[in-house]
Each structure stands twice: as structure tokens, then as C-alpha cells.
Amino acid sequence: MSKLAGKTALVTGASRGIGRAIAIRLAADGALVAVHYGTNAAAADETVAAIRAEGGRAFPVAAEFGVEGDVETLARGLEAGLGDSGLDILVNNAAVSGASGLDEATPEHFDKLFAVNVKAPFFLIQRLLPGMRDGGRIINISSAVTRIVLPETVYAMTKGALDTLGRNLANSYATGGRGITVNTVAPGPIDTGHPMFQIPEIVEGTAKATALDRMGTPEDIAAAVSMLASEEAGWITGNLVDATGGMFLGPRLGK
Structure with a gap:
């Protein structure tokens, strides 16, 4: 039986990149998956079609984060799609980035990053947690930028907030007595088809910075999420999984 x-x-x-890979993996594991998207309905439909083509179950749900009523719009669409079924697994993956160093950031861009990357997952958890079934899973997707310093200051700040949210919520009265676990996955550079990762020198340099000597893939992150979503991970909560292939761990001895 699927786990x-x-x-x-x-x-x-979930319409593209890491989110798409996570949705496909959870559906392959047997879950009914709500594929959330902001504005690209065609991409979400492609994800749903890919899942159904492999015998999985999925449906799209639309809500643009960072606008008035975003969480309620998503919650209502989710409830309509699930019917009488409650929610077992919430994966907060949606995020935006962009130029966010001290010199480039504007108040508008700052507010947008925090609205989508921090405010939306916080209030989505607040909205959905009461109706989540006991033994549920909340998995937040963070980033290695909270450990590895890159010129994306505001983006890194939003992911640091998400890390803190996970640990605090894991110890909350709202989750512990119900067997709901809360964990965070922090990917490193992942080849999602971005033009930057079509440049051989960048791919080679990134691979050499990892202990495993390769770029990460969306499927690598999906596998980590799958593990945390499973019954076997019921004793794991409040943790951050560094899913970077061992990036920048230290000097490469013998290399």
C-alpha cells in the first residue's frame, strides 16, 4: 500500500519547480494533492495532468498571495476540492525572491517578499490548523540562504522568519497534543531550469561546493518532504533539514 x-x-x-516536484511525489505516495498556484493556471493544470497520468489524484486551487483575502480564497478553494475530507499535510512552498540587497531593496519589494514568504504561510497555518486531522504534517520550505550568506538580504530574512515559525509552532499547544509535526526543509541551489544553471561553469562550481559533488534537483527536495510527511516521521518535529547536499560544510579534504 502507498505510504x-x-x-x-x-x-x-505547486505549478512549477520544487513545488511541482513535491506535489507529484506526494501524489505518487498515495495522497490526494491540492495543487496551489498564484496566477499561472496553465502550469498548474500541467502539474495536475502529470499526476493524473500516473494514476494519482490532484486538483488545482488558485489564490494569489500578497493581496487582500489571499488566505481565505485559498482555504475556500481547498475545502471545495477536499469535500468532506480533512487536511493531513500542508507544505508551505510558495515564495518570491528577486533583488533584495541593502542597495537594491525598495519598501514595496520588501513588503511583497514578507507578504508572500512569511505572512501568507503564517496565516494559512492559522486558518487551516484547526481543521487539520490529528497526526498531520506541516512542512515549510526555507532556504540555505539562512546559513550561506548571499546578496539576497531581504529574501534571507524572510526564510529566517520561516525557520523560527517552524520551531515555535512545533512546541505550540495547537500541535503537540494532536500529534501534528512541524518541520522545515532548507534546499540549496536547485536546478529548476533557470537560465543561470544552463551555464556549465556555474553548474560545475556549484557542484564542487557540495559534499556530494552535484547540483540538487527538485526531486531531491520532494524526497525529503515525502519522508517528513510519512507516518515513520511521526517522532520528528521542530527540526530543520539541510537539504543542500552538504554545501559549504568546510574544506574538502583530499580534493
Whole structure:
């Protein structure tokens, strides 16, 4: 039997990249997956079609984060899609980035990053947690930029807030007595088809910075999420999984 048979999941930002891989993996594991998207309905439909083509179950749900009523719009769409089934797994993956160093950031861009990357997942958890079934899973997708300093200051700040949210919520009265776990996955550079990763020198340099000597893939992150979503991970909570392939751990001895 599939390890997530009978479970339901919501993956935010699931129309492409890491979110798409997570949605496909959870569906392959047996879950009914709500594929959230902001504005690209065609991409979300492609994700749903890919899941159904492999015998999985999924449906799209639309809500643009960072606008008035975003969380309620998503919650209502989710409830309509799930029907009488409650939610078992919430994966907060949706995020925006962009130029966010001290010199480039504007108040508008700052507010947008925090609205989508921090405010939306916080209030989505607040909205959905009361109706989540006991033994549920909340998995937040953070980033290695909270450990590895890159010129994306505001983006890194938003992910640092998400890390803190996970640990605090894991110790909250709202989750512990119900067996709901809360964990965070922090990916390193992942080849999602971005033009930057079509440049051989960048790919080679990034691979050499990892202990495993390769670029990460969306499927690598999906596998980590799958593990945390499973019954076997029921004793793991309040943790951050560094899913970077061992990036910048220290000097490479013998290399």
C-alpha cells in the first residue's frame, strides 16, 4: 500500500519547480494533492495532468498571495476540492525572491517578499490548523540562504522568519497534543531550469561546493518532504533539514 494512501495534502506554489516536484511525489505516495498556484493556471493544470497520468489524484486551487483575502480564497478553494475530507499535510512552498540587497531593496519589494514568504504561510497555518486531522504534517520550505550568506538580504530574512515559525509552532499547544509535526526543509541551489544553471561553469562550481559533488534537483527536495510527511516521521518535529547536499560544510579534504 502507498505510504500516504488516504491522506490529503496542500502544496503551495505547486505549478512549477520544487513545488511541482513535491506535489507529484506526494501524489505518487498515495495522497490526494491540492495543487496551489498564484496566477499561472496553465502550469498548474500541467502539474495536475502529470499526476493524473500516473494514476494519482490532484486538483488545482488558485489564490494569489500578497493581496487582500489571499488566505481565505485559498482555504475556500481547498475545502471545495477536499469535500468532506480533512487536511493531513500542508507544505508551505510558495515564495518570491528577486533583488533584495541593502542597495537594491525598495519598501514595496520588501513588503511583497514578507507578504508572500512569511505572512501568507503564517496565516494559512492559522486558518487551516484547526481543521487539520490529528497526526498531520506541516512542512515549510526555507532556504540555505539562512546559513550561506548571499546578496539576497531581504529574501534571507524572510526564510529566517520561516525557520523560527517552524520551531515555535512545533512546541505550540495547537500541535503537540494532536500529534501534528512541524518541520522545515532548507534546499540549496536547485536546478529548476533557470537560465543561470544552463551555464556549465556555474553548474560545475556549484557542484564542487557540495559534499556530494552535484547540483540538487527538485526531486531531491520532494524526497525529503515525502519522508517528513510519512507516518515513520511521526517522532520528528521542530527540526530543520539541510537539504543542500552538504554545501559549504568546510574544506574538502583530499580534493
